[in-house]
Amino acid sequence: MLKSFQAKQPRLPSASWAGQAGVTGQPVPVLYIAGFGRSGSTLLDRLLGSTPGIHSGGELGGVWPLGLVDDRLCSCGTRFSCCSFWRAVGSNSFSSLRVHEIDAIVRYLHKVLPTRKVWRIFSRRGVENLVSSAPANFLDITARLYQGVRDASSEQVVVDSSKLATYLVLLAQVPSVSVRVVHLVRDPRAVAHSWRRPRVTDPDGRTSMPRFGAVKSAVVWLILNVAAERAARRLNLPYLRVRYEDLVEDPAGVVGQLRSAVLGEEGADLGEAGQRDDEGIDLSVVHSISGNPLRFRQGRTPVVEDADWKAGPRSRKAIVAALTFPLRWRYGYRGRG
Numbered sequence: 001m002l003k004s005f006q007a008k009q010p011r012l013p014s015a016s017w018a019g020q021a022g023v024t025g026q027p028v029p030v031l032y033i034a035g036f037g038r039s040g041s042t043l044l045d046r047l048l049g050s051t052p053g054i055h056s057g058g059e060l061g062g063v064w065p066l067g068l069v070d071d072r073l074c075s076c077g078t079r080f081s082c083c084s085f086w087r088a089v090g091s092n093s094f095s096s097l098r099v100h101e102i103d104a105i106v107r108y109l110h111k112v113l114p115t116r117k118v119w120r121i122f123s124r125r126g127v128e129n130l131v132s133s134a135p136a137n138f139l140d141i142t143a144r145l146y147q148g149v150r151d152a153s154s155e156q157v158v159v160d161s162s163k164l165a166t167y168l169v170l171l172a173q174v175p176s177v178s179v180r181v182v183h184l185v186r187d188p189r190a191v192a193h194s195w196r197r198p199r200v201t202d203p204d205g206r207t208s209m210p211r212f213g214a215v216k217s218a219v220v221w222l223i224l225n226v227a228a229e230r231a232a233r234r235l236n237l238p239y240l241r242v243r244y245e246d247l248v249e250d251p252a253g254v255v256g257q258l259r260s261a262v263l264g265e266e267g268a269d270l271g272e273a274g275q276r277d278d279e280g281i282d283l284s285v286v287h288s289i290s291g292n293p294l295r296f297r298q299g300r301t302p303v304v305e306d307a308d309w310k311a312g313p314r315s316r317k318a319i320v321a322a323l324t325f326p327l328r329w330r331y332g333y334r335g336r337g
Contacts, residue, residue, distance in 0.1 A: 027178035028146045031262055032168055033161040034228035036221050037209075038194035039186035040244040042292035043303070045161040046283050047247075047255050053263060055153035058288020058295055061113070061162035063145065065106045067289040068094065073204050075288045075295040085152055085287040093148030094141065104135040113166050115220055118227045121169050121234070130166070131173055143176045157262060161291060165227035172235045180262060181232040185225060186244035187333045188324040189317045192217035193309030200293050209292070214316045218323035225327060243332065248305045251281065310337050 031048065033041045042058070049056020058075065066072045067080040074083040094102075112120070112130060120126035150158050160171070163184075172179050195212035212220065232239040240261065247254045280302035288295045309317070317337055321328065328334075 027176050028143075028150050029157045029262070030146060030171065030177050030179050031157055031159045031182060031258070032171065032179050033159065033163060033182050033184055034165060034168055034232070035163050035184045036186075036191060036224040037163065037292075038191050039184050040247060041161040041163055041184050042294045044182070044184055044242070044247060044254075045159050045288075045291070046286065046294065046297070047251055047281065047303075048159050048258065049286055050281065050283060051255060051259060053156040054259070055149065055155035055158050056286040056288065057149055057158050057160050058286070059162045059290035060145065060149065060158075060160045060288075061109065061164065061167045062290025064102065064109060068097075068102050069106055072206065072289055073202055073296075075291075076285050077203070077296070080289055083287060086289075088152040089145070089148035091148075092151065093144040097141065101135070101137065101141075105138060105141065108133070108135055108138065109167075112170075113164055115223060118164075118166055118223060121165055121227060121231050127169055127234070130169060134170070138170075139174050142171065143174045146174070146177050163224070163228075165224065165231040168228070168231050168237075169235065172231075172237060179235075180238040181228070181240070182258065183225070183228045183232070183239060183241045184244060184247075185241060185331050187309075187337065188218055188221045188328055189312075189320045189333075189337050190244075190306065190309040191221055192316070192320045193312050194306070202293055203296060214320050215323065218320040222324055222327055225331075241331075245305060248303055251303050 031054070033044055035041060045056050045058060048054045067086065071079050071081050074080055074086060076083060076085070080086055111117075112133070120130050146158060150156075162168075168179070168181065171177060192212070192214045195217045196214065197211070199209055199211060229239070231237075240258070242254060242258075280300045282299060283297055283301050285298055286295065294301075321337075
């Protein structure tokens with residue numbers, strides 16, 4: 001079901017990785033969900049966060065533009081600036097930042113994170129330029145953010161579903177953060193279908209999720225999935241690939257295997273907050289500022305495969321299938337759909 005964590009020179013110990021969380025001065029363990037949007041990253045994030053010892057952080061890379069600048073809704077339903085969780089994080093992480101420092105970080109991320117700039121991580125010089133062009137205190141501020149999130153949540157491991165390989169490269173440069181990569185993939189034909197749907201808005205009526213055509217979706221699917229693999233390999237980060245289809249078929253099994261990999265537990269399940277029955281999985285309140293609107297969902301939530309794409313036009317599916325071969329084939333998506 002899952003491809004095992006692999007790395008030539010892991011940056012994390014092979015045992016008791018999360019056990020470091022309570023030791024002062026030790027790295028903050030981060031489980032980074034990489035890949036392309038509309039692949040189930042928010043669902044996986046929420047499921048992991050429903051289990052003991054793991055905090056569902058959402059897309060933490062969005063804290064700067066969407067939280068500190070736009071003051072968007074936290075997934076708990078209150079504004080970022082009013083949320084008690086983020087106030088606790090900010091007391092140690094960014095309460096002392098000046099406006100010009102926040103603006104510098106937002107401008108930098110806006111410049112380097114777009115998909116058209118992902119080519120920079122494919123060469124050593126590109127990575128060096130990416131890191132050297134960051135604001136002088138960026139790595140230190142980022143370190144304080146993740147430390148603050150872990151401390152405020154009182155959990156051992158922080159999940160970050162930011163997905164972008166470029167942000168993964170930046171996060172891996174922070175000495176006080178230890179990263180493992182969960183590369184979440186989904187059939188590109190399903191992803192293309194999902195990106196064509198009407199925009200879904202947050203409870204406040206705002207949205208940051210665009211719409212893509214089938215061709216663009218297929219090309220970006222290729223680029224970002226290759227980039228996720230390449231970044232993890234270049235950085236020698238422990239890496240594991242998960243398929244969305246396997247996740248929705250057996251969420252407890254996939255989450256249990258992930259927990260075993262990162263916490264060293266045997267047979268870990270979804271826990272009391274995430275018990276599954278015929279009506280779905282019970283999702284508790286989380287505090288995330290960016291991601292799919294699923295981050296706002298609470299209570300019983302069905303976990304079933306979104307298979308509407310299979311009834312879509314054959315011509316569109318054929319185009320996406322052709323553009324994404326052979327990576328699609330290597331990931332196991334070989335049926336006609």
